[in-house]
Amino acid sequence: MGHAPGGVDVWWFEDVTAFVGTDDLLTPEESSRAASFAFEQDRRRFVARRGLVKCLLAAQLGCEPTEVVLGFNAYGKPSLETGPYVFNTSSSGNSLLLAIGRRSEVGDIGVDLETMRPMPDALLIAQNFFTHDEAAELGSLTGDERDQAFFNCWTRKEALIKAVGSGVSFGLDRFSVTMLPQESARIRQVDGRPTTWHLNAWSPSPQHIAALATPIEPTEVRMHQIAVAT
Ligand SMILES: CC(C)(COP(=O)(O)OP(=O)(O)OC[C@H]1O[C@@H](n2cnc3c(N)ncnc32)[C@H](O)[C@@H]1OP(=O)(O)O)[C@@H](O)C(=O)NCCC(=O)NCCS
CATH class of the missing domain: 3.90.470.20 (4'-phosphopantetheinyl transferase domain)
Structure with missing residues (x-):
């Protein structure tokens, strides 16, 4: 292949x-x-x-x-x-x-897939597990826009912790990602510092949303x- x-x-x-x-x-x-x-x-x-x-x-x-x-x-x-x-x-x-x-080319990788669905608890989850900035950004959105941003955020964060390999124990509030549809998928910071981690985000089907994290683009x-x- x-x-x-x-x-x-x-x-x-x-x-x-x-x-x-x-x-x-x-x-x-x-x-x-x-x-x-x-x-x-x-x-x-x-x-x-x-x-x-x-x-x-x-x-x-x-x-x-x-x-x-x-x-x-x-x-x-x-x-x-x-x-x-x-x-x-x-x-x-x-x-x-x-x-x-x-x-040797991209480092270890992580991928995440979610099915889009209404998320009435999106803000509560963000306030408990995401960074303050991410929770605030989600809080400024409503309805479908908030659900879309939540799944963008969730898949991108999961992809990174899966690339690192330590699962949620890594700490979902140690780093922040972009989540708005008009922004490219990006990790903003890890532990308050700029990062070279790379994100790809896409929709494999109209109902699904996915992200891939790699240390090297x-x-x-x-x-x-x-x-x-x-
Ligand atoms: C890894 C994790 C983020 C997966 O979350 P999820 O959204 O429920 O599941 P996904 O479908 O996205 O991923 C599951 C797949 O990821 C892989 N996977 C399992 N653990 C993983 C990890 N720590 N890092 C990256 N990938 C992992 C497996 O291939 C698994 O597929 P399988 O169920 O067919 O074997 C989550 O289960 C987790 O945090 N696990 C860590 C558990 C842990 O800390 N255990 C400590 C034991 S001491």
């Missing part, structure tokens, strides 16, 4: 449950995790997600999906045990995003859409 030098490839699956037959690709640990889900729908989503991720990583590495070995950091971030590639995934309902790049972000023929 081709890789543009310095680029990040992003795969978008609107409905992973359309992909079946990936159970055999799971390790015993992954099968145990799958079996532990209380709802069948969550089990199917996990099995399909993990199988698809292994298939695409295998295509990148030139090996079989069952030969893809994942390791996990202390906060649960998965990574490839060997090879030059970094990846990250995010899911929302049946949908999945998978981003793959080369560590990618030369390009190539989108790939994979759907099952019906």
